[in-house]
Amino acid sequence: MRIVVCVKHVPDLQSDRRFTDEGRVDRDQGDGTLNELDENAVEAAVTLAEQHGGEVVALTMGPADAEDAVRRALQMGADDAVHVVDDALAGSDAFGTALTLAAAVRRIGEAGPVDLVVTGMAALDGLMSVVPTLLAGHLGLAQATLAAEVTLDPAAATVRVRRELDHASEVVEAPLPALVSVTDQANQPRYPNFKAIMAARKKAVTAWTLADLGLDPAEVGDAGARTRVLEATPRPPRENRVLVTDEGDAGLRLAAFLAENRLV
Ligand SMILES: Cc1cc2nc3c(=O)[nH]c(=O)nc-3n(C[C@H](O)[C@H](O)[C@H](O)COP(=O)(O)OP(=O)(O)OC[C@H]3O[C@@H](n4cnc5c(N)ncnc54)[C@H](O)[C@@H]3O)c2cc1C
Numbered sequence: 668m669r670i671v672v673c674v675k676h677v678p679d680l681q682s683d684r685r686f687t688d689e690g691r692v693d694r695d696q697g698d699g700t701l702n703e704l705d706e707n708a709v710e711a712a713v714t715l716a717e718q719h720g721g722e723v724v725a726l727t728m729g730p731a732d733a734e735d736a737v738r739r740a741l742q743m744g745a746d747d748a749v750h751v752v753d754d755a756l757a758g759s760d761a762f763g764t765a766l767t768l769a770a771a772v773r774r775i776g777e778a779g780p781v782d783l784v785v786t787g788m789a790a791l792d793g794l795m796s797v798v799p800t801l802l803a804g805h806l807g808l809a810q811a812t813l814a815a816e817v818t819l820d821p822a823a824a825t826v827r828v829r830r831e832l833d834h835a836s837e838v839v840e841a842p843l844p845a846l847v848s849v850t851d852q853a854n855q856p857r858y859p860n861f862k863a864i865m866a867a868r869k870k871a872v873t874a875w876t877l878a879d880l881g882l883d884p885a886e887v888g889d890a891g892a893r894t895r896v897l898e899a900t901p902r903p904p905r906e907n908r909v910l911v912t913d914e915g916d917a918g919l920r921l922a923a924f925l926a927e928n929r930l931v
Pocket of ligand 1: 673674675676691692702705708726727729749757758759760761762764766785786787788789790791792793794795796797798799891894896897927
């Protein structure tokens with residue numbers, strides 16, 4: 668079983684975020700981290716490999732410090748890591764990202780067939796949630812999005828996914844190879860111990876450029892982007908806030924406020 672898990676390096680959402688003059692998220696603040704929802708993807712991939720044997724390859728596309736994202740995946744138990752890095756990728760939109768990731772998955776597949784691609788449900792900076800679907804389209808894979816549970820049946824060569832929808836719980840099955848995106852309900856990501864962190868340090872991260880993947884720089888980055896951010900402005904702070912200081916009667920005052928404003 669060979670599993671590729673896609674992980675994105677995103678700005679730390681706990682710190683102040685800025686946009687560049689071009690309306691892009693400012694990624695030069697050096698406080699990037701593994702997209703939190705991709706920890707669930709790594710956990711799902713590593714758990715499946717532990718259950719059924721096989722290896723997990725962590726894959727990221729991003730600037731130089733995006734290597735940290737795949738390093739984190741290595742700490743969590745991925746066996747190998749690939750980082751697609753090339754100046755021409757700057758400004759990539761979801762289409763360019765999916766095209767690049769697809770080329771990298773194909774290249775990973777040259778060393779042995781890829782049975783499953785796992786992604787997170789969304790990257791917390793872009794929040795498009797379309798990269799998994801576009802990626803499955805490029806690779807011609809069956810896909811099951813928003814998995815709250817993932818199980819594999821290697822003998823039948825199928826993957827089974829439970830999806831929690833608003834009014835129903837749905838179980839879908841797809842033939843392998845397939846792509847699955849997982850939600851934060853899928854598992855509790857493990858916290859790497861010291862030994863795992865030290866072992867991950869010794870592992871090499873394979874870096875590929877666009878030329879390595881046979882991609883034309885005109886197809887990706889700013890040059891190939893099909894969408895443009897026209898405007899990006901921080902949301903103004905909320906006005907008319909009511910701050911209730913608890914002096915023993917906060918519950919009563921909150922209930923009164925909700926009733927007065929016809930909210931209950
Ligand atoms: C108009 C527009 C312009 C943009 N310009 C820029 C720009 O200049 N620079 C820039 O960096 N971004 C830019 N972005 C953001 C960029 O398009 C997205 O970050 C990227 O396409 C992925 O979309 P997303 O972050 O919404 O991922 P989602 O679709 O929300 O991601 C879902 C999952 O896909 C996987 N995934 C997504 N991206 C990656 C990745 N890079 N590597 C590995 N796995 C991944 C992860 O598993 C993730 O959980 C722009 C977006 C828009 C809409």
